[in-house]
Amino acid sequence: MQPTTSRRVALASDHAGVALKDALRDAVTALGHTALDLGTHGDASVDYPDFGDKLARAVLAGEAELGVLVCGTGIGISIAANRHKGIRAALCHDTTSARLSRQHNDANVLALGARMIGIEVAKDCLAAFLATEFEGGRHAGRVNKLG
Template identity: 70%
Template sequence: MSKPTVALAADHAGFELKNLLRDELKAQGYDVLDLGTNSSDSVDYPDFGRKLAETVAAGKAARGVAVCGTGIGISIAANRIPGCRAALVHDITSARLCREHNDANVLALGARLIGVETARDCLKAFLETPFAGGRHSGRVAKLGQPA
């Protein structure tokens, strides 16, 4: 059975971590869409957050991983796209719960704030944890409604 497609995007600050996670995903048998950036030259995180969110929301990838310096900016940009539920996480517990309770479809990481091993652990938890449904389903449905 093939694994789902995972899209990745990062700004210049997240470039190295994105590449490391991309290689890890490929080694584990995931299909990967690398949406850039492709160097450490300065770029604007909103452009990459939007591109990633649109890709996931359109169903071209089952999940996404967004990386910038703190993870904050790129997650804000991604969450502006309907159908995207980006969660900024800093540890395994938040990575697991963003899937279990919030059905997050984009994992956001801050390359300047967490180490490589923590990022790998977060990615693993994010990809392996199913949405619990149940009482959480109605709450998640409200995330797609206008305020």
């Protein structure tokens, strides 16, 4: 799955997700996109809401078109990002959920759990997410209701 256009993709994680975030950052570049790494960069304990918020603000400000968030489960950091109007962060565990999150929900942030998913599956989810466009049509009205 190769997209037709290059995108700027922001990535952020807490301490539990650093290794996966770093691997996904490299995968973003390998797929022909530009990666914006918003941290964290080490294993010192940090608070996932801070990094979910940081990425959400970057996407909303136009610093990146799409985002990727990683924490231990992906749950907390996706909740933090989804508190921002205009962010649609989807916690995905496989390529089908990643693809459908873009097609049907116009998700602009992919959330993954570093303790829940293997690195190769995570990379496959990322590739599917970046290669898929929103279908619009019958889904557009539903997405508009999300705010």
